[in-house]
Amino acid sequence: MTRAKRRWLPALLIPLALVLAVLTGSVQAGATVSLPPKTADEVLAMIARTQVRAFSGTLQQTAELGLPDIPSSTPGVTPGAGTALEFLAGSHTARVFVGDPTKARLQIMDAMAERDLIVNGKDAWFYNSADNSATHLQAPKPGAPTETLPSKPAMPTPEALANRFLAAVDAGTEVTVGEASSVAGRSAYRLSLAPKDPGTLVASVSIDVDSETGFPLGVHVQAKNQADPAYSLAFTDLSLTAPDPGLFQFTPPAGSTVTTKVLPARLTPVPDADSSPKAPSPHGTRVSGEGWGSIVMLPAAAVPAGLTSNPQISQVLQSVSGGRALTSSLVSVLILDDGRVLAGLVPLERLQSAAAAQ
Template sequence: MPRNEPTEGTDGWDGGRSPGRRKAVRYGVPVAVAGVAAATIGLVPAFAGSGSPDLPKISAQDLIAKVAKSDVQQLSGTVRVSTDLGLPSLPGAGAGGFGGAEGGGKGGDGASAAPQNKLMELASGAHTLRVAADGPEKQRVSIVDKAAEYSLVHNGNEVWAYDSGSNTAVHSTAPDGGRHGKQHRAPKDLPGGLKDATPQELAKQALKAAGDTTSVTVDGTAKVAGRDAYQLLIKPKQAASTVGSIRVAVDAANGVPLKFTLTPKSGGAAAVEVGYTNVDFAKPAASTFSFTPPKGAKVVDGDKARAKTPREHGKDTPSHKDVKAFKKDMGGLNVLGKGWTSIATIKGGGSGLPSGKDQGAGGDAGKFLDSIGEKVHGSFGSGRVFSTRLVNALITDHGTVYVGAVDKQALIDAANAAK
């Protein structure tokens, strides 16, 4: 039996008052990548090995400090990403999303190779990617599908994105922050949703939420990617949260988070699970970060494309004045509550969703919305609640939106209180 039992905790832990809190969680592996691949689970082994390693006891504070002090700069391995948020199927999100049969026609302008166009695929399904990092200047992710492969390569001042399905490559210049020993910043081409999909970054965001609304404990040990790991268990104390728990497997030797699992309060399979299935902390070969477009590939200059777009479409780009006017019309974006039960609100302009009682096209839309959203009532009036396994949203008939990782009643209570 492992000596580390779930007895050492920080129930009500406030993040710690040591330098570890000020540093938050400094992750040394700057793998700015994300999982955007078709289901290829059979290519990799299971996450955890059999049995739990026998490791010395460690408190939650000390384990978090270990993560914060971790300064691993080099690694290579395979990451598996599984997402089950309970979202409806998205049109065009099936096979071919790499720009193959369905997306190949867009490859000429580099759309199929743009990292931004991979974000929607993260919303559901299982994805496999291979990652490598060698300090702040060199990272690579290859996202593997049965029929195609998508690669993002950062090497010094160069960033390449390549989609084999459309045989299209986009070449861009990396920001200065990724060169000359300066602190690493993700290339501009990499959307936030992509760079935050590693176990390290997800764990960092989860630990930021740790405060008086959170219980943080060490819950035993595990084998992940063949390595001994402690399991950090993070649980919201607020009853209205839809998050059941977050479990982070931390490498016992170097403090690198190896696996991140978010389970909804409703139970069942994990809503989000991201973890290494194999990992090596040796220096990757220099050739790993070299990229030459294949013969016949369409090469797009990403820098020129970005510079060209504002000149051609500047009239369509909202000005600062337009943005301020929009925020005023919408009543602004406000956040109610704190911690796990924070609710974002956007006030509408008095026109909400169509009702099933409406006639004509609006009536058709209303009937469809009635079929996927639950009609609710309160002192605020009425509206519809749209639900996933984690995030719920209330849209009132007056057009105000309340959204958060909270249950339906919390949204109704927020709307009633704001009346």
């Protein structure tokens, strides 16, 4: 199988950079089912041809990265790096609704509260029932040197996560098809991606692909030397009919505290494989290496505001030579004293070596 090599931001690091990516999660696939055999190329073609654009369903997260439990985000706080870390430990449940390419809603079900993210065209809201607070996220004003909301909402779904891992598939990845199974009541092929790079923490990534539509139903990431999946994302129920349009309308409840924030510019995409191996983006972000062993390097100026001072993040950082680090069974992040940040699906030692080489 031949696929173009691409640089990529490791899929599990995306929540640290994107405001809207606040949840990933899943459960194990169900009982084995019988399906006509397909090759890996045929299953990949099914994913590429999927026509599913509108759907709704329930997602359940399981994360076993060896990190301590992170408390739920405090009242009144909009999604960001701190809240994203909350979903890197334990289990969480959410409902997701996607209408046309500009409409989506995510409902995160906490033990005693609910958080909602609603995207409707160039308008977005984040609501926290814990303190009845709402944040209105607005696209930048016309003429400002920033980009508007993406034309397709970046909801954390198995499809979005699967596409990021598939972007890493190259000659250094063994791609096979395993036993078929049932996910959210639908029969699915299981596509397995196994990195050949001995330097990555990833043992394999399994993608459950709906046998009828080619729509990814679940993603399960296995770390080396760990029996249970380190990170998973899958539907527990799924409807492929268009959700009620009213779900994408939001009016702050009576008495709620409303804050308005203008979204910043989105990060410039990482250069593709035709550019220099370490070519920087206009924001100074660099990628060292390719595929599963790649390391993302952000200069201090490109690091999200409040990343190093966030109390939730501080709970999972350890002091190391030259800075602080987050280490887990699947991902490592190195925050240097000079403000630079390095991250990858690699051991901490590889990040330290990359930092010393700069």
